[in-house]
Amino acid sequence: MKWFTALRRRPIAGYAAVVIALALVGVAYAALSPGAGTAEAAAAQDASQQDIAKGKQIFDQTCATCHGLNGEGTKTGPSLIGVGAAAVDFQVSTGRMPAMNPGAQMPRKKPVIKGEQVNQLAAYVASLGGGPAVPSSEESDPTHGNVRLGSQLFMANCAQCHNFAGSGGALTQGKYAPPLDQSTPTQIYEAMLTGPQSMPVFNDSTLKPDQKRAVIAYVTQTRDEVNPGGNGLGRIGPVSEGLVGWLAGIGLLILAAMWITARQRERND
């Protein structure tokens, strides 16, 4: 570590430490702050025989390896019989499927199958054994939702995993509940309806469609709310504020104090 000590004693080291600290804070912020959401309207429509045929083609190419040639499931992927069009639309439109690795936690990523192909695939999987259909855009329209009721339902049934502001949180053994900042109203509806991965199911007879719409209204409105205190820091509560306060704030203060009281070199002039 001699080279490090030598480096540390150089006059530029103090400035470098400040710059590195600032850069670290910046990178941490960039990693924590969500990107822009992509709006995507997946309209459900009647599945024609042609759609089902095209859907089977896509299924055979991209899904059958894990889910079996007839969607019956294999060791690496669950059976898709009875999961319905809503589950397919959710998994594919959020980019979770087709998956890169099989496992309990599928990260959201850029969708591979898009637009009309999603509907064709959903039509094919629905033809295997029914299941919940993709909700209409009217059913998931947050502008018609009761935000107050939505907040009550969200606090009682969703906030424990997804955080009170929909910022997500940790589960057991490395799994996590994802943040809801990029989810479209249709995707939120489908997630409640089908219970993807670790998430429990909230079927339409337990949580009625208008109650689901209320939850969607709460989630989307919370997202749009301004942060009166400045940057929301990912909205994961006092943890992030404390972290920034301690690491960035107090860290910079310590560096400043060290610089102010540092012994200056003799000036030989």
Next chain:
Amino acid sequence: MTDDNDITPNGDEPNGAEPNGTGNGHRRPRRVIGTPAPAESHRLLEKDIEREIEAEDDIERAGIHPRPEKSARRAEKIVALFFTLAFLGSVAFVVAYWVLGVHSPEKTRISNMGLGISLTVILLAIACGAVVWVRRIMPEYEVVQERHPLASTPEEKKAFARYFYANAEDSGFAKRPLVRRTMMLAMAPLALLPIVLLRDTGPMPKSRLRHTVWKQGTRLVIDGTNAPIKAAEFDSPGSIITVIPEGYEDNLDELAKATVLLIRMRPEELELPADKQNWTVDGIIAYSKICTHVGCPAALYEQQTHHILCPCHQSTFDARRAAKVIFGPAGHPLPMLPITVDDEGYLVAQSDFHEPVGPSFWERGSTQT
């Protein structure tokens, strides 16, 4: 230091509290105990004068390195710039206060930001100016601080011992045991008195920790909508919903104990002990939502693993096996609420919980293994 007599009398003694101080330069008032000793002289001032003289003579004293005049002049301008900036910040603060109103939340936000930023500029500029002043204009000091042993000298120790024993002897502490013992008797209970006051921390909870408002036939209603649930409608495996006892929807005191997490899984997935087999309805099972560790709402249910996780300290319960603790600090399984269906098909409680809900307490007693 403790001896007053060796302090040289000084006519300029600034002790105004002493009425005899004026007109009698040679009479020194006795020092009042607890006040600092008067300064020996006005050496400080003299030193300042000396320093000026020395600076004029351009003699560098040991350990004090003056800054080169050229860089000090440049720094002077920088300091002045910072202090002027601080002044402008004050102007901006006042302007922001008057111009930016607080008539709506949005305007208040902007006003707060304006005030905050200008205050930041003021304080930061003053601080920066002061730092540049110290580092670039004031001379650099090398201070040598000598350290001496803290222990007293043998003479002082001996004197103290002599003084202590002489006084102990005079007081009769050793010679008169009656005084000594009754004094101890008087003192000892004083420390115990606060313990008696602990009784005021509240009445004993009696059996209230052991019971909730659930009783036979109470319907389970959804928290938020207050709608009762039919077992036939809560039929998707992997479902959960938070439920509360009907009739107590707004009674937060009671709900703090009575809130329940209702889970539906495939009946064949359940592995319940024999005495709890009939506490469920077709794979629907009800657990207290209050963690048995310190009472956080434990409701992070993973439908694939059937784990219920408490977010506070990661206690994990297995929902398939009567909420057995499989990880974390919780000491008991989550209590199970026995449920059944009524004539109309709605889910109802069979009875209250059979054990206290929530965190353990001293007299709780053990539960089943």
